[in-house]
Amino acid sequence: xxxxxxxxxxLVKPSQTLSLTCTVSGAxxxxxxxxxxxxxxGKGLEWxxxxxxGGRFWYSPSLESRxxxxxxxxxxxxxxxxxxxxxxxxxxxxxxxxxxxxxxGTQVTVSS
Numbered sequence: 001x002x003x004x005x006x007x008x009x010x011l012v013k014p015s016q017t018l019s020l021t022c023t024v025s026g027a028x029x030x031x032x033x034x035x036x037x038x039x040x041x042g043k044g045l046e047w048x049x050x051x052x053x054g055g056r057f058w059y060s061p062s063l064e065s066r067x068x069x070x071x072x073x074x075x076x077x078x079x080x081x082x083x084x085x086x087x088x089x090x091x092x093x094x095x096x097x098x099x100x101x102x103x104x105g106t107q108v109t110v111s112s
């Protein structure tokens with residue numbers, strides 16, 4: 001059974017950097033592509049970016065200037081960093097694989 005678990009701070013101050021990690025069990029992160037998706041309160045899902053099975057990174061054009069993805073194959077996890085956060089970055093953040101499923105999501109609030 002494949003499990004994805006997001007982890008990171010629940011509260012981030014404006015202008016700081018948000019860092020989230022998705023740890024995968026039951027499948028190798030080199031086997032499929034992985035996505036980061038978020039949902040602001042009261043809004044729909046927003047695709048943020050992806051890491052391919054081969055280690056390439058794809059970014060939403062609207063976030064590319066502030067966002068960085070990475071992966072650690074030795075620990076079977078991948079990470080999202082979002083710089084210069086604002087309250088508009090508040091929401092539930094998910095890591096997911098279209099083939100294998102989604103994490104439960106982690107709430108991130110940007111507030112001073």
